[in-house]
Amino acid sequence: MALITTTGLSRTFRTKRGPVQAVRGIDLTVREGEILGFLGPNGAGKTTTLRMLTTLLAPTGGSATVAGHDLAADPAGVRRACGYVAQSGGADPQITVREELVTQGRLYRLPRARAAERAEELARDLDLAELLDRPCGALSGGQRRRLDIAMALTHRPRVLFLDEPTTGLDPGSRADLWELVRGLRDEHGTTVFLTTHYLDEADALSDRLVVVDGGVVAAEGTPSALKLRYAGSVDASLQDTFLAITGRTATPADAAPVAV
Amino acid sequence: MLFHDTALVYGRYLRQSLRSRFALLFGVLMPLLYLFFFGPLLTGLPLGGRGSSWQVLVPGLLLQLGLFGASFAGFSIILEKGQGVVERLRVTPVSRLALLLGRVLRDATVFVFQAVLLVLAAVAMGLRAPLPGVLIGFAFVALLTVSLASLSYALAMKLDTPHSFGPAINALTMPSMLLSGLMLPMSLGPAWLDALSHLVPFRYLVDAVRDAYVGSYTSAPMLYGVLVAVAFTALSVTVGTRVFRTAGA
Numbered sequence: 001m002a003l004i005t006t007t008g009l010s011r012t013f014r015t016k017r018g019p020v021q022a023v024r025g026i027d028l029t030v031r032e033g034e035i036l037g038f039l040g041p042n043g044a045g046k047t048t049t050l051r052m053l054t055t056l057l058a059p060t061g062g063s064a065t066v067a068g069h070d071l072a073a074d075p076a077g078v079r080r081a082c083g084y085v086a087q088s089g090g091a092d093p094q095i096t097v098r099e100e101l102v103t104q105g106r107l108y109r110l111p112r113a114r115a116a117e118r119a120e121e122l123a124r125d126l127d128l129a130e131l132l133d134r135p136c137g138a139l140s141g142g143q144r145r146r147l148d149i150a151m152a153l154t155h156r157p158r159v160l161f162l163d164e165p166t167t168g169l170d171p172g173s174r175a176d177l178w179e180l181v182r183g184l185r186d187e188h189g190t191t192v193f194l195t196t197h198y199l200d201e202a203d204a205l206s207d208r209l210v211v212v213d214g215g216v217v218a219a220e221g222t223p224s225a226l227k228l229r230y231a232g233s234v235d236a237s238l239q240d241t242f243l244a245i246t247g248r249t250a251t252p253a254d255a256a257p258v259a260v
Numbered sequence: 261m262l263f264h265d266t267a268l269v270y271g272r273y274l275r276q277s278l279r280s281r282f283a284l285l286f287g288v289l290m291p292l293l294y295l296f297f298f299g300p301l302l303t304g305l306p307l308g309g310r311g312s313s314w315q316v317l318v319p320g321l322l323l324q325l326g327l328f329g330a331s332f333a334g335f336s337i338i339l340e341k342g343q344g345v346v347e348r349l350r351v352t353p354v355s356r357l358a359l360l361l362g363r364v365l366r367d368a369t370v371f372v373f374q375a376v377l378l379v380l381a382a383v384a385m386g387l388r389a390p391l392p393g394v395l396i397g398f399a400f401v402a403l404l405t406v407s408l409a410s411l412s413y414a415l416a417m418k419l420d421t422p423h424s425f426g427p428a429i430n431a432l433t434m435p436s437m438l439l440s441g442l443m444l445p446m447s448l449g450p451a452w453l454d455a456l457s458h459l460v461p462f463r464y465l466v467d468a469v470r471d472a473y474v475g476s477y478t479s480a481p482m483l484y485g486v487l488v489a490v491a492f493t494a495l496s497v498t499v500g501t502r503v504f505r506t507a508g509a
Binding site: 054056082084086091092095099104109 | 261264265268272275276279340342343344345347348349350351352353354506
């Protein structure tokens, strides 16, 4: 069953130098329980698409439904169904982990006592229990990321949007985060929609990839199908596949190396 | 839900203010300096009003406190945008209006608290004014703060260039202070300046609070002051609401 469907979803920004088409028309489908890797070069429109799908930014064209709720007609329904972790995170460095988690629960309309319980549960699940009374600003990069995800999971969303979740994390924290994302899908059936610049991450984590370039979908499929189709072999690296799709290099996979 | 969400956002930001007690007291420093070092210069001067020079100066300082303090309220949103806090709150089902009202009510609380400190210091310096008049003065501070903070947050949400926020606010607040007669009554000046100052809404507020401080609660300036303050608040909160409902920030 499709959990997210978009049709011609687009966003044009008006600037002093004229209109900028950040997203020109995205058509995609995300199935329930799937981990979707959303790839593309810088400026391809990944974050803009995510911000539209989470109701933060109104589309200027096209339509989308998230968990059965129409983006334009029922933004409140979309908000109840999705969790979002922005690249920048979203915790106030001055506030304690506990207060942020409780506030988040209250924002999702949990009664006070239930919000406090939920904060404890989330802290336990995301290995933050020891850190509950520390200010968010005192956490390490990996801990901060887990807190951001804990906040996004407060209301047990059906779909979790992660915008470059492992950027800036050390290898150990990245591996932990991969485990966490897989666990969410395996244990709770949460659909995960993530953007990343790390192709090994996309390869290891995603069931399916969507590559955007210039504000449109340039390719989509399982990692191995894309490798076979664009780089000529299922054993090709995702790096070569990505470059072939986005045309960022003129070198075909089988060309002789140019003399240096 | 609006009430629940507003209370929630108000609590979050009030706790934030209480955590930085230094900032809480620091805001009242500039008007206090005026009170201590400018106030005594006026005691022997003919200011044309009724009552003592303190009854003329303190209402102006109260509104100066609100004017300068609340106009810069938007800075906190610029910081929060950078930290991702604004988007994190906006992605939840929380009422968009509550995200504005909670903050604005926190600001009103903080500035009325500072106004109380200022009046207590003024009493020590020699201010004598009727209690109802003093309370009316606090109500005007609250309305002014709510209006200016709403506009400040709206501007900060819209602005893509944070470094232009400070200069923009300064360019608006300085002439507003000079032209509304916060320091000295405009009636002392030439007719053209007095006429010009009637175009600045704060002029009506300060005249009303000066009347309140001498016990004239039913005068024409009081009526105009109330009307202008209420209209300005309604307008500003409407502008702020529109921005907070639609902003892609």
